[in-house]
Amino acid sequence: MHSQPLEHDEFLRLLLKSEREVQRYIMALIPNAADAQEVFQETAVALWKQIEKYDPAQPFTPWACRFAANKAKEHLRKTGRWTGFLDEDVASMLVARREHIAPDLDRRVEPLRACVDELPTKTRGLIQKYYFEQMPIEEIARQVGRSATALYKSLQRTRSALMSCVDDKLSTPEVAP
Amino acid sequence: MTPNEKQRIRELASTVMDGTCGEDQRRELNQILRGNDAARDEYLAALDLHAVLMTDLSVGSSTDTAPVPPVTPKSHSREPSSHRWVRVGAIAALAAGLLLFVSLIGNAPSESPSFVTIAQLNNAVWQSDRFDVGNRFGATTMRLESGLVRLEYDSGVELTLEGPAELTLISAEQAELSGGLLTATVPPGAEGFSVDTPTAKVVDLGTSFGIDLREDGFSNVAVFDGEVEVAIPDSEEKRLLTEGESVRIGRDSAIEDVGFDPEPFGRLWPIASGIVASTENIQFVPPWPKQIRFIESDDYIFTAPEGHSIRLATPLKLTIAEPGEYSQNDDLSPGEVPEGSYVRSFIFHYSPVEQTGPRRAARILGSVTFDRPVLGLITRHEDLVESRRFSRRGAGEANPRRELRFTGGPDGDRVLLSEDRKTLTLDLVSPGRSSDLMRVIVEGTSRRRPPKKRRRDSFETLNENNG
Numbered sequence: 001m002h003s004q005p006l007e008h009d010e011f012l013r014l015l016l017k018s019e020r021e022v023q024r025y026i027m028a029l030i031p032n033a034a035d036a037q038e039v040f041q042e043t044a045v046a047l048w049k050q051i052e053k054y055d056p057a058q059p060f061t062p063w064a065c066r067f068a069a070n071k072a073k074e075h076l077r078k079t080g081r082w083t084g085f086l087d088e089d090v091a092s093m094l095v096a097r098r099e100h101i102a103p104d105l106d107r108r109v110e111p112l113r114a115c116v117d118e119l120p121t122k123t124r125g126l127i128q129k130y131y132f133e134q135m136p137i138e139e140i141a142r143q144v145g146r147s148a149t150a151l152y153k154s155l156q157r158t159r160s161a162l163m164s165c166v167d168d169k170l171s172t173p174e175v176a177p
Numbered sequence: 178m179t180p181n182e183k184q185r186i187r188e189l190a191s192t193v194m195d196g197t198c199g200e201d202q203r204r205e206l207n208q209i210l211r212g213n214d215a216a217r218d219e220y221l222a223a224l225d226l227h228a229v230l231m232t233d234l235s236v237g238s239s240t241d242t243a244p245v246p247p248v249t250p251k252s253h254s255r256e257p258s259s260h261r262w263v264r265v266g267a268i269a270a271l272a273a274g275l276l277l278f279v280s281l282i283g284n285a286p287s288e289s290p291s292f293v294t295i296a297q298l299n300n301a302v303w304q305s306d307r308f309d310v311g312n313r314f315g316a317t318t319m320r321l322e323s324g325l326v327r328l329e330y331d332s333g334v335e336l337t338l339e340g341p342a343e344l345t346l347i348s349a350e351q352a353e354l355s356g357g358l359l360t361a362t363v364p365p366g367a368e369g370f371s372v373d374t375p376t377a378k379v380v381d382l383g384t385s386f387g388i389d390l391r392e393d394g395f396s397n398v399a400v401f402d403g404e405v406e407v408a409i410p411d412s413e414e415k416r417l418l419t420e421g422e423s424v425r426i427g428r429d430s431a432i433e434d435v436g437f438d439p440e441p442f443g444r445l446w447p448i449a450s451g452i453v454a455s456t457e458n459i460q461f462v463p464p465w466p467k468q469i470r471f472i473e474s475d476d477y478i479f480t481a482p483e484g485h486s487i488r489l490a491t492p493l494k495l496t497i498a499e500p501g502e503y504s505q506n507d508d509l510s511p512g513e514v515p516e517g518s519y520v521r522s523f524i525f526h527y528s529p530v531e532q533t534g535p536r537r538a539a540r541i542l543g544s545v546t547f548d549r550p551v552l553g554l555i556t557r558h559e560d561l562v563e564s565r566r567f568s569r570r571g572a573g574e575a576n577p578r579r580e581l582r583f584t585g586g587p588d589g590d591r592v593l594l595s596e597d598r599k600t601l602t603l604d605l606v607s608p609g610r611s612s613d614l615m616r617v618i619v620e621g622t623s624r625r626r627p628p629k630k631r632r633r634d635s636f637e638t639l640n641e642n643n644g
Contacts, residue, residue: 020232027228028221031194036228053291055313085198087207094210097217104218105225112229131230137195156191162226163187
């Protein structure tokens with residue numbers, strides 16, 4: 001029985017604390033933000049149903065990520081405009097690999113912040129609108145007077161530039177001031 | 178990976194992120210990702226960049242020269258922006274709604290394969306991967322070089338293993354013993370639990386039993402309590418065994434009756450009962466058929482568990498409910514365990530050898546430590562009679578001369594329950610023809626209790642908090 005309000009509050013607290021990390025994890029398989037949000041919600045339901053199996057002495061996020069991996073794979077199996085783009089074996093390989101390289105991915109976050117700051121003004125504006133304001137691409141296109149196709153192309157180049165920028169920063173360690 | 182291949186992965190990843198991925202691109206992407214780790218790593222790094230930008234607003238710091246108004250603070254702190262609060266609120270509402278939702282649909286089948294916890298170890302030396310107390314796991318093989326280990330299933334089944342032994346846990350209902358000594362106790366509700374040996378299948382029908390595989394080519398099965406079915410694989414042959422029966426099954430598949438000999442399992446019993454330590458003068462009478470009340474000895478206190486952990490249907494009266502030292506009747510701390518609690522009872526019995534004619538009072542001092550808290554002691558005659566619900570064979574409660582006497586004098590009994598409630602020290606005196614009997618009530622195991630500890634797993638390489 002899950003009727004104690006304390007248990008519920010505690011779950012909520014843990015869920016809120018790990019929300020960002022779990023969403024980030026889901027997006028390794030489901031990059032569409034809206035779909036990832038849906039998978040996150042399904043994950044939250046699954047977590048709550050199994051909360052009695054959770055050991056508070058252990059970190060919550062890795063536990064939640066295990067549920068998220070299942071929910072994400074389930075989501076990929078469903079047919080739809082967007083889903084099903086990864087074959088099941090590939091999805092499994094990616095989950096296994098994601099786990100393995102998690103520390104490497106974490107090391108990329110800090111340099112990424114610097115790289116975003118270093119972007120040319122115009123490009124940074126696009127990243128700002130697309131990612132931070134989560135504006136639909138059509139809306140950005142209308143605002144800046146460019147076609148959606150051109151903006152997709154631009155986004156693709158910017159992401160690649162950010163990848164290279166992070167790679168560079170990691171291969172040339174910063175000299176202490 | 179060539180720069181071109183890298184570039185291609187980034188392009189394809191981008192089409193996936195933007196939802197512009199066509200069928201040809203989809204096939205190409207899957208093909209590449211099947212290729213090697215380097216390709217998968219590049220793809221995952223690209224997707225993670227996208228994910229971090231999408232979810233981690235602190236990356237989106239903006240400078241003074243930014244042409245668009247900043248929506249996030251300049252600092253890299255994890256403070257949520259006002260923008261985030263909208264979503265946080267949505268999740269709070271979602272989580273609040275879950276409460277009702279879940280209480281309506283009940284529990285879904287487990288997504289986690291873990292069903293067993295290591296409850297206790299005693300000088301355990303592992304041949305396989307080592308396991309520690311609190312580890313949680315599912316299907317696995319454990320090879321124990323020496324020592325004792327106690328496993329607790331979520332279903333309430335408890336297994337105790339003495340090394341050298343090899344045990345494979347197949348599921349929550351099935352295990353396979355390839356060698357060694359094992360005892361199992363299966364509480365009501367978990368009947369059907371089975372242990373396969375090289376020559377037999379032992380199906381528990383709500384009971385406790387032991388399997389001894391130390392004799393090469395033979396499975397010895399002894400039933401301590403309740404009923405067990407022994408079946409021969411690939412044959413119709415079966416036998417129903419009840420408590421006090423023992424059989425031996427050889428490679429010729431014949432089920433042969435042998436004399437009931439619980440002796441080999443004696444060493445497993447204290448750990449099987451959750452007893453951590455005790456002085457040597459406390460003797461364990463395993464839960465197999467033996468009339469504890471008839472055992473007499475000047476030098477030993479005998480103790481036996483009274484069945485499984487049970488849920489109290491009515492409150493249980495205790496003579497002593499609080500930690501402390503007790504030697505005077507006026508100091509006792511009577512109390513009650515409320516109904517609905519899960520408890521387990523142990524009977525303690527001190528009965529010096531009866532002699533004719535006058536004799537000196539026999540006296541014994543011993544102590545025992547449990548792995549869980551003692552809720553209280555039942556030592557008064559009326560309380561003992563009332564708590565008969567634990568006893569299946571009768572522990573001799575009817576005899577009023579068996580209660581403990583706290584007179585404060587040299588002939589009086591004395592007990593001490595430690596502050597942590599786990600260690601009980603007994604200083605018992607039996608003058609004349611009296612003997613001492615008490616029940617020790619310890620916290621029981623509720624069947625669906627959340628596991629105490631979870632096995633650490635490889636996901637811990639993920640950052641818990643990242644900041």
